[in-house]
Amino acid sequence: MASAPTAQKTFTIGTRSSKLALFQTEQVQAALKKAWPEYDFKIFSKETAGDLNTTIALRDFTTKNLWTEELEELMIAGQVDLIVHSLKDVPTLLPSSCVLGPMMPREDNRDVLVVKQGLSYKSLAEIPAGSVVGTSSIRRTAQLARKYPQLKIQDVRGNIGTRLAKLDAEDSPYTCIILAAAGLLRLELQDRITQYLDSKNSGMLYAVGQGALGIEIRKEDQILHEMLSKIGHQDTTLACLAERSLLRTLEGGCSAPLGVETEWVRTPEGAKNLQMRSVVVSVDGKECAQVTLDADVSSAASAEAFGVTVAKALVADGAGAILEAIQQEKVAKENVSV
Numbered sequence: 001m002a003s004a005p006t007a008q009k010t011f012t013i014g015t016r017s018s019k020l021a022l023f024q025t026e027q028v029q030a031a032l033k034k035a036w037p038e039y040d041f042k043i044f045s046k047e048t049a050g051d052l053n054t055t056i057a058l059r060d061f062t063t064k065n066l067w068t069e070e071l072e073e074l075m076i077a078g079q080v081d082l083i084v085h086s087l088k089d090v091p092t093l094l095p096s097s098c099v100l101g102p103m104m105p106r107e108d109n110r111d112v113l114v115v116k117q118g119l120s121y122k123s124l125a126e127i128p129a130g131s132v133v134g135t136s137s138i139r140r141t142a143q144l145a146r147k148y149p150q151l152k153i154q155d156v157r158g159n160i161g162t163r164l165a166k167l168d169a170e171d172s173p174y175t176c177i178i179l180a181a182a183g184l185l186r187l188e189l190q191d192r193i194t195q196y197l198d199s200k201n202s203g204m205l206y207a208v209g210q211g212a213l214g215i216e217i218r219k220e221d222q223i224l225h226e227m228l229s230k231i232g233h234q235d236t237t238l239a240c241l242a243e244r245s246l247l248r249t250l251e252g253g254c255s256a257p258l259g260v261e262t263e264w265v266r267t268p269e270g271a272k273n274l275q276m277r278s279v280v281v282s283v284d285g286k287e288c289a290q291v292t293l294d295a296d297v298s299s300a301a302s303a304e305a306f307g308v309t310v311a312k313a314l315v316a317d318g319a320g321a322i323l324e325a326i327q328q329e330k331v332a333k334e335n336v337s338v
């Protein structure tokens with residue numbers, strides 16, 4: 001019998017208290033319990049600043065750590081041992097004493113179209129010109145403006161249930177909204193998915209880390225690192241590290257209009273490579289930089305290096321100017337609102 005790595009018997013998992021966050025955390029709890037039955041894993045949930053603020057568009061927040069900071073403080077203080085996040089919401093730079101552990105298999109990474117109840121459109125291409133699409137994501141807004149300029153875009157905030165209710169309300173301005181497949185699938189709302197969006201059928205790429213869970217631990221916590229390795233999935237971890245390295249290198253943070261699509265592909269020589277499609281689009285959809293590359297990625301270091309390579313290629317294709325323009329507009333806005 002393998003020897004137990006620690007005398008600690010109970011581990012506390014921190015999470016936001018939204019339905020989706022709790023559901024995801026219960027999945028991690030169950031996987032850990034199965035892999036390490038001799039230990040107990042209890043859940044501590046907390047509403048974060050991000051949950052409490054549902055009126056302001058996300059991109060207008062100046063602090064990037066809306067969803068993560070308060071839980072990180074509790075972990076650094078030792079009150080929780082690990083934190084389960086939607087990886088998409090985890091900033092690319094973590095506090096120096098925190099790291100992400102090995103990642104569990106990723107859920108579907110794509111965005112999806114959800115059409116208002118009672119309407120029969122089957123795809124983005126079928127939505128009539130002038131219809132309103134609900135999204136508060138600058139990435140979705142920019143890509144829609146580029147590929148579907150005939151559609152109007154309007155903010156829709158709140159958790160998944162709230163957004164669906166806003167879509168379906170009788171006096172709703174929206175014909176459809178765009179959401180991540182993962183959240184709907186985890187909440188067993190797959191019936192609401194009208195169309196899965198990808199590079200081939202709609203040209204819509206997803207957010208860095210989308211569909212994956214980020215499990216954050218204290219950097220020195222070798223024991224939890226070892227425990228998480230047992231439930232981790234190398235292909236997911238490496239793809240997500242590469243995506244996050246790309247975003248970090250572009251320095252766009254969560255408000256960058258960056259879309260990605262990673263996939264493990266066979267090279268003509270039979271090797272397994274990580275392929276990354278990536279796009280940076282200006283908010284009005286008029287400028288666009290895009291790059292597709294693949295590389296032999298077999299370690300965290302090579303995943304990070306690949307992300308940097310893709311970032312440099314995107315900048316060479318014009319991404320730098322697009323991001324700079326967005327940054328300048330943001331600074332101008334902040335000055336006005338003071």
Ligand SMILES: NCc1[nH]cc(CCC(=O)O)c1CC(=O)O
Nearest residue numbers: 086088179180182183210211212
């Ligand atoms: N930004 C909010 C958010 N963060 C994580 C998810 C769920 C899907 C995931 O795990 O990526 C969502 C909702 C959405 O974008 O539709």
